[in-house]
Amino acid sequence: MADAILPDARAVSASISLCEQDGKILSWPAYRAAVFTLRQQVRVVERDEAWHALRIADAFRHAVISAPVLFSGGVDSSTIALLANGTWGRANKGGRGLFVITVGARDAPDVVEARAASKALGLRQLVVDIDQEMLKATIPKVVAITKSADVTRISVGLVTYVGLAAAKREGYRLVQAGLGSEELFAGYRRHRQAEDLEDACWQGLLSMYHRDLLRDIAIADALGVRVHAPFLRLNVVQVAMQVPARYRIVEGTQKHVFRMTAEHMGLPANICWRKKLAAQYGSRMVREMRKLSRREGHATMRDYLGSLLFDLGTMHERRVWAVAKEIPEGSVSTYGEIARIIGSSPRTVGHALTKNPYSWVPCHRVIKSDGSLGGFARGMEEKQRLLRSEGVSVLRGKVITPSAGDEKPKNKDSQKVSLRPV
Known part of the structure; x- marks a missing residue:
């Protein structure tokens, strides 16, 4: 598998960059087949958590590229930004810090935390404020692109659409995002309830196309922007899935081993260990959608989205x-x-x-x-x-x-x- 850095963040065709193999971007069927093969081959390695954190750090450094980041101030996007910022100056002839995009209402937790994280990491941040008029114009576009009236799918899709559209306006056609981290390191609520956590992580990774990627691919293609997903690189998946389940959730803290990895790579501890809401809540997107739905005369968000679809x-x-x-x-x-x-x-x-x-x-x-x-x-x-x-x-x-x-x-x-x- 080749882990070559994609050189030009301003002129790349649209798609989701899942992984590169022999210089080619894998399609989802090929990627899923590769992950399925990994599942048959990969075995949990019984070493201490610090050992696994070092291996994840090494793999992740090779997965991150020099390109802007969809930035929420959480451990995933902040780690990507930390690593990308190290090569950004060289790639952009000594220019200012890495360009990152944050989407949310002015009082949203993601906006507040992302501003602080951006300042701490020396990043160049663009905050896109969501308001009622912007949502009224944007929601129909996302509904039409995704052909969905599902509240979760649309609210998360809106964060992605607004962020990618902002990057495109700034001249960038390649953006990095934290897709896949929750599946690899057990970040969802369902992981806390799983009887077999290792199996739940594999199953989530193999099924995320219909749940997440299909939506994001449609949005990226519609905008002509490509999304690079470092967490989904096969070398990252391989080392992550060798981690014993007990290091993924430690004393109630989810994604524990990756938080340790991020701290080892130099991310400030307060960013590494901060608990973060899901994108649709951390950005206050659901709250603003609910307001708009009522303003447009609908009892529920589902009714409003259905009327558009x-x-x-x-x-x-x-x-x-x-x-x-x-x-x-x-x-x-x-x-x-x-x-x-x-x-x-x-x-x-x-x-x-x-x-x-x-x-x-x-x-x-x-x-x-x-x-x-x-x-x-x-x-x-x-x-x-x-x-x-x-x-x-x-x-x-x-x-x-x-x-x-x-x-x-x-x-x-x-x-x-x-x-x-x-």
């Missing part, structure tokens, strides 16, 4: 289609699950799906709670064929492992369909 159908039909749109390939949901999310009934959900005019809303992934296939406008044989082509097991007209969530969502804005891979 779908220009046909009734409000109820649009809400059904918006939820069904988020069911990933290889998974199913039920009429009942969707009904619980939008506060409707399974029968009316089924009726709305029969009227779906959009080819990118996967109606065939919605089944009955007993596992039987339910209806489909193009016939049951076609529904069964589509499900099987996506890896879903169907036997005698029933999905073998149906999804049947029992809990009623507490928050209609943030609750996703309870999806179960089959």
Whole structure:
């Protein structure tokens, strides 16, 4: 695998730079296959945490390039900026510090912390303030690009879109971001609850395309900007996954081994160990979206986003289609699950799906709670064929492992369909 630094941050084609191998950027299928192979080969190395931190530091230094950074002031983006800043002056003929972009409301935690971190690291920071008028103009663009009305996907996507658009206005077509860190080092809430933390990290890495990368690739391509993801380089993945699970979460502190790594590389301790909110909350993006939704006359953010995504159908039909749109390939949901999310009934959900005019809303992934296939406008044989082509097991007209969530969502804005891979 070649770890060559990409030289020109102002003239690079659009995509997500997952990894380079033999001078070529890997496609997601090729990258996923490489990660799957690593999973078969990599074994946990039983050494102390400091030893692992040194190995991660060495791999990560080779993964970071001399290019601007989407900067929140957290340990991930700050470590990337710390390393990139060391080569920025040489690459830019002694110019001022590394250029970083921060997105958020004026009082957002990410903005406050990023300002302090930028000053401490000697960076050249651009803060893009989000306000209601800017969001009203930008949200429809992100909804159209991602073809999604999911609140989490859009709120995170907005942070990415605004940051990349700002970089492009400044003349940069290559930007670095911290994609993948949460999966490698157990940064999500679900990792705290995982019975097998090592397996949860591998599974998250292998499934992040549909959850994160597909959204970010679409945004980057739409803007003509490329995103470089140092954490997703295969050499970084390899050394990270050799770390024993007990070093990922230590006494409740998540990503412990990477925080130790960052401190070893010279990042100030207060930045290394600061707890950070997810991007959509740390930037106050969700708060501002909620304000705008109400101002535009919608009870929930999901309703507002659905009104932008779908220009046909009734409000109820649009809400059904918006939820069904988020069911990933290889998974199913039920009429009942969707009904619980939008506060409707399974029968009316089924009726709305029969009227779906959009080819990118996967109606065939919605089944009955007993596992039987339910209806489909193009016939049951076609529904069964589509499900099987996506890896879903169907036997005698029933999905073998149906999804049947029992809990009623507490928050209609943030609750996703309870999806179960089959």
